Amino acid sequence: MRSVPMVEVEHLDVRYGSVVAVDDASLAIPRGALAALVGPSGCGKTSLLRAIAGFESPSSGRIMVDGAVVAGDRWIEPERRRIGMVFQQGALFPHLTVKRNVLYGVRKRADREEIAASALELVGLADHQDRYPDQLSGGQQQRVALARALAPSPKIVLLDEPFANLDASLRQRVREDVVTILDRAGVTALLVTHDQDEALSIANPVAVMSRGRLLQLGSPADIYHHPATREVAELIGEGQLIDAAIHDSVLTCCIGSARIAIDDGPALLLVRPEDIVVVAPSEGLPFGKRVHRHFFGHDAIDEVLLGDGRILRIRRTSFSDDEAGPLHLRLRPKSYVVFRDGVPTGGALVE
């Protein structure tokens, strides 16, 4: 029983009229994991989440929670699925105090007072229990929403962009708090976010969605270093796919060459901004002119125009403002992902 995933989604379709929001999605979330669904807005991730919660009915496919079918061959109403929800806007009941919000899901239990008290303790808001939601800050509201979702000890907690409404300065802290609380509660959780840094930094596994399709499910490192499709490579980590040609096990492209063990022909090389380094000028190295700099303080992204008209994005960790003249480029030595016909095909080794 332990090995059964907490949530399993099989070949799920969600449609609104002729619009396909979720297209043949399958995924499994192991017990106790904090998983994330990441993708651009409108990619169907919220629809998938809401289908698991029971607020959307799938047009085909199956959802199982804790080994039991909740959508598919039979339908379990959302209120009977024992799935906690934390919404983007918190969705606290405005007419109830913090405590009565948390009590809502356990109102029929004999030990409700203790449950509510310990849930509020867990989120660090025990001394706010008599306040009303509009008397709390955004971060506090989200913690109450989490306490409310956790109180009935759900099988899984679903979080729909829970940090999106918070100020950037607050977001980081609330995010860390939530991760700690979920961890301490030992509950399985699925987080939906459009923010890939958020997903990669707190969740494992991470599922990448785009245009209704689930592209890849894996550990953050896996998704970053071994993207399963071109789309994942481009969505995650500012990947750049560079045209390359392979001849006699040597790959050549505009910024260098590498060894690779696949047949001759065209391919695409996945290069991220941090894979390219600026080196001292030297004969035979590719070079280009900086056309723009995105300055971030701790580092910067330079856009460099090459002779063939192509623009490369390069992450700079040490740089000066008064650089003039061409920048000479080189690929960092490592094994690179190469795509052929849209699928990853072997690694290209730069030495």
Place this chain on the structure above:
Amino acid sequence: MTVGDGALDLNSESLAPRSSFSLRVSARPHSVRHVPWIIAIPSLAAAAAVSIPLAYIAIRAADAGVTSYLAVILSRQTAVLLVRTLLLVAGVVAASLAIALPLAWLVVRTDLPGRAVWATAAAIPIVFPSYIAAFILVAVAGPRGYLQQMLSSGGVARLPEMAYGYSGALIALSLFTYPYLYLLLVVSLRAIDPALEESSRSLGMGRWRTFAFAIMPALRPALASGSLLIALYTLSDFGAVSIVRYNTFTVSIYNAYRALFDRTVAASLSTILVLVTFLFIATEAWLVRRARPVSASARAVASPVPLGRWRWPAIAFASSIVFATLVVPVATIGYWLLHGGGRGVSLAISLREIAGNSLRASLAAAIIAVALSIGPALWATRHPSAVSRWVDRIVYGGYALPGIVIALALVFFVSRWLPLLYQTAALLVIAYVIRFLPEAVSATKTALAAFPPLLEEAARSLGAGPLERLRTITLPLLRPGLLAGGGLVFLTSMKELPATLILRPIGFETLATRIWSATGEALYSEAALPALVLLLASAVPLYLLVIRPALEGRSRA
């Protein structure tokens, strides 16, 4: 169907096409599997209760055979009636526009001195029922009216005939219905993002061109909805047109029913009136659908337009409207009270009984309408589907139908199928509920739109079933909206005249019927006290429920 938003609903979706409303609440349709029975069953019951008697009037009209039906419809008198009615509607809508648009613009967008006072004063005439307005008009400006008396002593022999006929109906109706349009325009003008105006100016457009090309299109939904309200009010008006003796459909229907006891004629004319009404509604719906939603997110207020030397004409315009619609009526009623004190005691006692009748019937209608509104409102906003849209249209039927038509339908239906109800106060309450249910549904929908469906979903995810959610989340949050809707139904039921005249049991008098019978005999002082009670009973709640929310905007949400 934007008509959906009831007669007095000035702070809801009526200003924006439906699409923007659903986008604001949630980006996706809520495809939860089933509509809970707790919503569906009461909604279908409400729809059935409304539609069965209304459908019956068509059956009744056809009873006498197609030939006599066609004879009525195609007769010359009917054509004349149609032209007279449409001429009045066109005149009242045009006159209301001419009053409401400048007034709304002056109080929202200019530096008119005392804007807040003008803003409220201009909305107050909404409390006068049309029959009181017409009665006052006749008393003041009629052939032997106060104005004539005053002028005769000054040597002017004869005033132009204006209190009776077309001009009388036009004056009485437009001076006291323009606030419906005015309030909608105020809300819309407030909601327009100042950036719209500013970007138009920065693109080189002058004030007039900016108004024509940037502001007017944004006002289109309000203009369409407000004009529809006024057109429907005029179509269904019975009191004012009777008093000023301008024969329209409602008067003819009433006369055919009362004097001739000819139910076929009454039923046939009713079907034409209903048809005209639906034509207006369809036009409005089409106009509103064509309008693009206007971004109304801005908190900022555009800086007011300086009037400069136009200030004095503007003040003169606003004060002449307020003088005609507020000072004159209030002074007239005051004069009647002072000069009719003789009948004091006995009248006061029966007045208590009459007011009690009005109060009880209206209160019963309000409670029933509010209870019935919850199901359809929840269905339409939380589980929209083809069925819910039909339920919506049907429960809004009463809003489209003149009171006199509803009354006749009920008379025909009840005398044939439920004779027990005939000549009871209960039937009167049923008529009020059918007629004013849309106001309750609109208020409930507005209240539902103010809190997101996420709250109900949150309750669901916490294990609460349909009944429990309704009890613990939806109803407590809806309470202000239910109160507002109930208040509106109560007020409009108090003022209702034609259905009350037809349906009241023998000997059952309300404030409205008492005023009506006094007007028939020109017993001004006898009408004064009931009119005052009615106005006072309406004024405070109307101010709280309609005027203030519209003028203040929806900052509380």
